[in-house]
Amino acid sequence: MKRRAFITKTSTGAIALASAPLLWGQEKKFQGANDRIRVAVIGIHGMGQAHIAAYSQIPNVEVAALCDVDQNLFPETIQKHFKGKTPPRTYVDLRRLFDDKSIDAVSVVTPNHWHTLAAIWAIQAGKHVSVEKPCCHNIFEGRKLVEAAEKYKNIIIQDGSEQRSNPSSQSMAKFIQDGGLGEVYMAKGICYKRRNTIGHAPDEPVPVGVDYDLWLGPAPQRPFSKNRFHYNWHWNWEYGNGDLGNQGVHEMDMARWGLGVTLPMRVCAMGGHLMFQDDQDTPNVLIASFEFPNPAGGGDKKKLLQFEVRHWFVNRELELGPEQSANTYMTSAANTVGNLFYGSKGYMAKNVNEWKSFLGPNLEAGPSGKGEGDHYLDFIEAIRSGNRATAHGDIKEGFYTCALVHLANISYRLGRSLDFDPVNMRFKNDAAADAMLTRNYRAPFVVPDRV
Ligand SMILES: NC(=O)c1ccc[n+]([C@@H]2O[C@H](COP(=O)([O-])OP(=O)(O)OC[C@H]3O[C@@H](n4cnc5c(N)ncnc54)[C@H](O)[C@@H]3O)[C@@H](O)[C@H]2O)c1
Structure with missing residues (x-):
């Protein structure tokens, strides 16, 4: 949270000035009025709050929508972040948010098992995406996300490894x-x-509003x-x-x-x-x-x-x-x-x-x-300039890093060391380990083979 405090203190001063040349005179690549970028935050219980606070500090950026499957979180969040401002639209189903043509960009701040699917759906709907770390829940998903980034070249896609902005x-x-x-x-x-x-904790009925x-x-x-x-x-x-x-x-x-x-x-x-x-x-x-x-x-x-x-x-x-x-x-x-x-x-x-x-x-x-940077500002500026590199969150780099996490977890869960083929991204003669490169998806929430 210290990092967020830093953003709050400085973004209206030094950072706002530094971003001024990029704010005007750029070709319009987004749909908000007056070059305003309309962002939605998906998942607002924990880290999503930091995303809302950070975007709210950036000039000409509007947190225009919130999306969460837990509706109980909306009133307090709106009370906290939107006093005196236009309240955001609220969505429970992220697919309806992706249908909203007025939204330019989304932050995916859900639990990890949703990251890749939410990011791919957002990209396919034409939204710029910042996806929290880890960008994938397994190696198959990371590969698909990289493929999507390669296919949809006009979309800014930022991996959540925020230290890359420092x-x-x-x-x-x-x-x-x-x-x-x-x-x-x-x-x-x-x-x-x-x-x-x-x-x-026992199993119990699903809370009202979830x-x-x-x-x-x-x-x-x-x-x-x-x-x-x-x-x-x-x-x-x-x-x-x-x-x-x-x-x-x-x-x-x-x-x-x-x-x-x-x-x-x-x-x-x-x-x-x-x-x-x-x-x-x-x-x-x-x-x-x-x-x-x-x-x-x-x-x-x-x-x-x-x-x-x-x-x-x-x-x-x-x-x-x-x-x-x-x-x-x-x-x-x-x-x-x-x-x-x-x-x-x-x-x-x-x-x-x-x-x-x-x-x-x-x-x-x-x-x-x-020195500390500002990953949120880097995302917004990359949207304005159309230059993915300045988002400091290359998704392929994010994927490689996540792959190390997943490989180590597979080795831990199988209880043995593993030989991996870094070129073909499969284990060497190890069907049990290969099976853990992906998971079974519950329809209709399926990470597509072809993005
Ligand atoms: N970059 C960082 O330093 C940092 C720090 C903390 C957390 N994170 C990341 O942020 C993400 C969220 O972590 P958290 O601790 O806030 O978790 P959390 O459980 O507190 O919050 C996740 C929110 O997502 C919502 N959600 C779940 N499925 C959803 C869906 N399909 N559509 C919309 N909303 C949905 C939940 O209801 C919840 O409100 C994680 O991926 C975590 O790794 C990053």
Whole structure:
């Protein structure tokens, strides 16, 4: 939430001025009056609130519609964000929202099992789309989303890996690519967050005002339970992808970017849901290792990525120096999330907004970088300019990162290491693992084979 506070404080000043040249004099590529971009937010219980707040701060952008299957959320959300403004249209069924010709762009902020289908339907309806991370619930879906992005070239599609908009991440990648750490052979992703047990919750009648069939969408029919509904769905494989696909996908993205790799040839993940007896399926301790072909060739040289998820008491493995980081959310007694990169000349530690390098045998402080960006503003400006690259959310990059999450989860669930063919995107002679590259879709909520 600190990041959102930053957006609120600055977007009316510096960011608004910076965007002024793009606001006028551009060819009209959207349908709102006076170059206004009319955005809809789909899924408003948790992170959707941050999307509404962020778009509301951007000049000439109107949050014109909200969509959620839980109608109980509309009154409070409208009260909170739309005082003195035109109230947004509300939709329960996202398909009716996509029929609304007055909407230019949508943010998909639903649970993960809906992301790809919602994004593909939106693209097919001609809407620009920002889709929250992870952009796909499995590898098949990610491939389809990439195909859709390639086919519908005039649509801006932004992956939700918001750290790609941060100057700190951009300078991290440039420093490493320019050889600042020498030959980088390994990256580490760290996702330590204190999370308590979710306990047990019984099956119960669907709450009044909730369209649970639409909430389930592509997932199998199930009775309602609070432990599989708002937020707690993250810990159930039918909807979420565990913390590796939740907080971890951000650090996975940075690790993969810094390392300069796409898909691995081997993955091994182990862990468990330790300490607690509750309704959670997904692990709260996970260690995943990946082996990549070296993109620069180099005989049998490989690149390695090691990722760790932990949910209980944590150490501050990611020391950025004595002053730590201003962002205590990312390095505190309860949380440590970020990356380490190791190269032939030294190493780098990075959290969300800042990185530092330590070079030579004595690990002297080397170059460093910091800076926070605005992924929402980048999306809007990309819509105005028609230039996808400036959205800083290439969907193919998003897919590659999600693929690592899914591969590690498959290895964990099968309980063994797996050999993967990064070119054909299938496992090597492993039908059981291949079956987990996709899932059974509940009609009519089917991610199409042909987009
Ligand atoms: N980028 C970030 O830093 C960040 C942070 C938090 C969450 N997220 C992402 O945001 C997404 C939502 O997470 P959350 O914690 O807000 O979950 P949540 O369960 O609190 O909210 C999801 C909302 O989507 C609604 N919904 C479900 N199916 C729908 C459908 N078919 N149509 C319309 N609405 C539907 C639910 O009713 C709920 O209101 C997740 O994908 C998560 O990964 C991103």
